[in-house]
Amino acid sequence: MASNVDNGENNTRVETDRGCASKKIAKNTAGNRSDKTWKHGISVDGDAKKIKCKYCDKIVTGGVYRLKHHLAGTKKDVEPCMGVSDEVKKDMFDIVVGLQKNLVKKTREFEEKIQSKDEGVEEEGDALVGKKRKGKEIQTPASLFKKRGVSTQTTINSIFKKGLREEACDGIASFIYNNAIPFNVARSEEYHNMFEKVARHGLGFKPPSYDELRGKLLKKKVESTKLTLEEHKAEWKKTGCTIMTDGWTDKRRRTILNFLVNSPKGTVFLKSINASDICKTAEKIFKMIDEVVEEVGEENVVQVVTNNAANYKKAGQMLMEKRKNLYWTPCAAHCIDLMLEDFEKKLDLHKDTIAKGRKLTTYIYSRTSLISLLQQHTKGRDLVRPGMTQFATSYLTLGSLNEKKNPIIRMFISDEWKESKCSKTRDGKNIENIVLDKIFWGNIIHCLRGAYPLLHVLRIVDSEGKATMGYMYSEIDRAKEKIKDAFQSVELSYKPLWDIIDARWDKQLFRPLHAAGYYLNPQIHYSPNFKVEDVAKNALKTKTPSQWWDSYGDEHQELQKFAIRVLSLTCSSSGCERNWSAFEMTSTMNNVVFVMTNSRLARKKPPRNTADYSLEDLDSDEE
Structure with missing residues (x-):
């Protein structure tokens, strides 16, 4: 039995078990809401390709198919949901595993058809051996979502390329050794991206010259970095931000101060200043920090974090006297x-x-x-x-x-x-x-x-x-x-x-901000049995305090805004002094420092392998 729907698109033809052809609207067709996954999300502005997850409020781009992977936690082109229940997660995982198995099956059938055409002259025995090799592959649900690569065969072309690769590697190694470039550079994403793009260009690639590197290419990178900072500035208006400053001393005994801005979106580098003649007196430090506040926008700044030295403390007091709506806070790590x-x-x-x-x-x-x-x-x-x-x-x-x-x-x-x-x-x-x-x-x-x-x-x-x-x-x-x-x-x-x-x-x-943060933190202030909606209670474990207020504080908008700005703050300026040794060679090249530092800060860092400092094991061997 067939049904026709005129929606301006080609309808999907599928064969029924009886061998008849029928027309059917696919569940992921635009405008269709029959897929049961829709009960876990809400379309944004009526756009079926943009769906807001009901459990974590993340907006998933790519339709209901991408939402399934988001809920299933497969990490396939989308971040996993942190608020979904185990029952829904298992249900979605079973669905996407089934879809992926069907896709793999169809892909193999297609590859076998192509292979049979290309290898029609092969002997039957060789074809059987090929099939046996394929039969040895073991599929697990997790492996289904890994990218499938093309199988490699030894050819004259690959043998020829092996020699070319050895020559290229020898040249790259000489460049690294002779210019004293650290070996760790080979682990960076930029290193691999660089060679992929050169290979895509092909023969005749001309590397950038000295003048291009320090001229138009650097200018282009500075402009693209500034565009990225605009996204952070939009976040500062909503959540507020922290200006962090700390210093280091270079080989020439100069005092260099770094200024960074932190918000929930991340940390960005503003600039470095040679403060050898500035950092001695509180008045000069105050003037320098005040100029940075003006640059960031006083309405965006909630606090300024510095170290606890007496001159910085006095400068902080002077700053609060001038600008009544921001706070100076000493660095908690330093304390x-x-x-x-x-x-x-x-x-x-x-x-x-x-x-x-x-x-x-x-x-x-x-x-x-x-x-x-x-x-x-x-x-x-x-x-x-x-x-x-x-x-x-x-x-x-x-x-x-x-x-x-x-x-x-x-x-x-x-x-x-x-x-x-x-x-x-x-x-x-x-x-x-x-x-x-x-x-x-x-x-x-x-x-x-x-x-x-x-x-x-x-x-x-x-x-x-x-x-x-x-x-x-x-x-x-x-x-x-x-x-x-x-x-x-x-x-x-x-x-x-x-x-x-x-x-x-x-x-x-x-400090007032620490006390306010303690009082407004829903994970601490409320007892486990406080009366609130189950969704809001469950979110205490999956959302940060500021995200919780953003989602569930609408009834008290003034308090909500205040809570978000306080709970989005950092307590430490230690990030200002971490890994600044690279600046020893480039401290006068402000544009290079600006691009390099913001590029590093923007990278997703793997979690640090830190100890838990447990006291439980200390008594085990006390003799």
């Missing part, structure tokens, strides 16, 4: 680093233990023979663990020593150590005494019980992935409670640490 510094300076046990740990690592790493012996016992693992800040490194190194306690002890009681010249020297004997001292290892655990909770907070505020203003207040309180529990509520042990934390918190970090 926590100062807490760790106070632990080391003011607590004798911490001071003595860190000094011995530093003496041990310095002694080993200053002697090649001991480095080799150490790596034999630790299986190549290092003792020194670089941290996010200067004083975090000290405690992370103590943690690394604690993890490798047994291999280090075995090293210093081994025959190789006893037979070495180092073991006969006075310094060598002192180091051996430190390693074999049980009190030293017990003191390391004592230090880590106080430092690890703060390192956990430092990792959160130093994160580039999410705004942290809504968490700072509660995380400091949680760190103090963890310290108290780690010392089994013995006041004599935890109270000195609390006093140091409170002194820094009350003097530097106790």
Whole structure:
């Protein structure tokens, strides 16, 4: 039985089980809403190709087919939904697996038809062998969504190209070696894209000249980068932004200040300034920051974050007196680093233990023979663990020593150590005494019980992935409670640490924005059983605090706007000082710095492999 629908488009013909042809409108035809996936999304402005997901509010471009993959979490040309239930996700996954299997089947049938035409002169036995090879392929649901490549065959052409590739690689290697270019450049996307585009051009490609690189090509890149920044400026008007500044000293002992702007859309680089003659006085710092606020737009700026030096603090106060609607906030990462510094300076046990740990690592790493012996016992693992800040490194190194306690002890009681010249020297004997001292290892655990909770907070505020203003207040309180529990509520042990934390918190970090962020954060302020719609309650786990207010705060629009602006803020300016060593060679080339830095900041960074700084394992080997 056939039905005709005149919609101005070619109708899809399908064969029924009875062998008859019928006309049927495909479920993904524009204007059709019979596909059951539509109950999980809403078309945007009536456009069937743009659908808003009901669970995460993401607008999916590509119609209901793309929405299925979004809900199924296949990562096929669309990001997976983070708010969909497991039941809907499984349902959608089963659907897209079925669709993909049909597509693969039809593709194979088509390829076999083409192959049979092209290889009609082949012997029957060879054809059977080809079919057997295909039959060995194992399909899994996950593998169905991987891009299918074309099978390769050894030909005269490929052998010829192998020789050409070796010549090309030799030339590329010479360019990299002779110009002292780091090998890591081969891991960048731009490196591979560059060669793909050159290969697409073919023979006769003429590389850009010196004048083109520093002239029209650089100008073109600067313009395209500025266009990208316009998207960020639109976000600043909605959510507000943070101006971050911090400095570094180059090889010529000049003080260079970097200015960046952070918002939920990401961080962008504005400029670098040679502040050698500026950063000494608060008045000059104030004038410099005030000019940057004017450039970004005062109505867009919620806060300015700098380090905690006295001249910056005074400049921040002057800025708030002039501009009543923005705040100066000290860098939280710097404040926590100062807490760790106070632990080391003011607590004798911490001071003595860190000094011995530093003496041990310095002694080993200053002697090649001991480095080799150490790596034999630790299986190549290092003792020194670089941290996010200067004083975090000290405690992370103590943690690394604690993890490798047994291999280090075995090293210093081994025959190789006893037979070495180092073991006969006075310094060598002192180091051996430190390693074999049980009190030293017990003191390391004592230090880590106080430092690890703060390192956990430092990792959160130093994160580039999410705004942290809504968490700072509660995380400091949680760190103090963890310290108290780690010392089994013995006041004599935890109270000195609390006093140091409170002194820094009350003097530097106790700010109106931190308090407002704590109060407005729905993940903290509301108890698990507070009365609200199920959708809004479930969203507490899938949305950031600012996204939650954007979705469910419409009834209180003024509060909604205020909450979004506060909860979208960062707490740290540490991003301003990360990886700036590349600027040592290009600090005067402002356009190059502008393009390079914003390109790096725009890249999606893989999640950093960080420890969880758990206190649970510290008691396991305390002897």
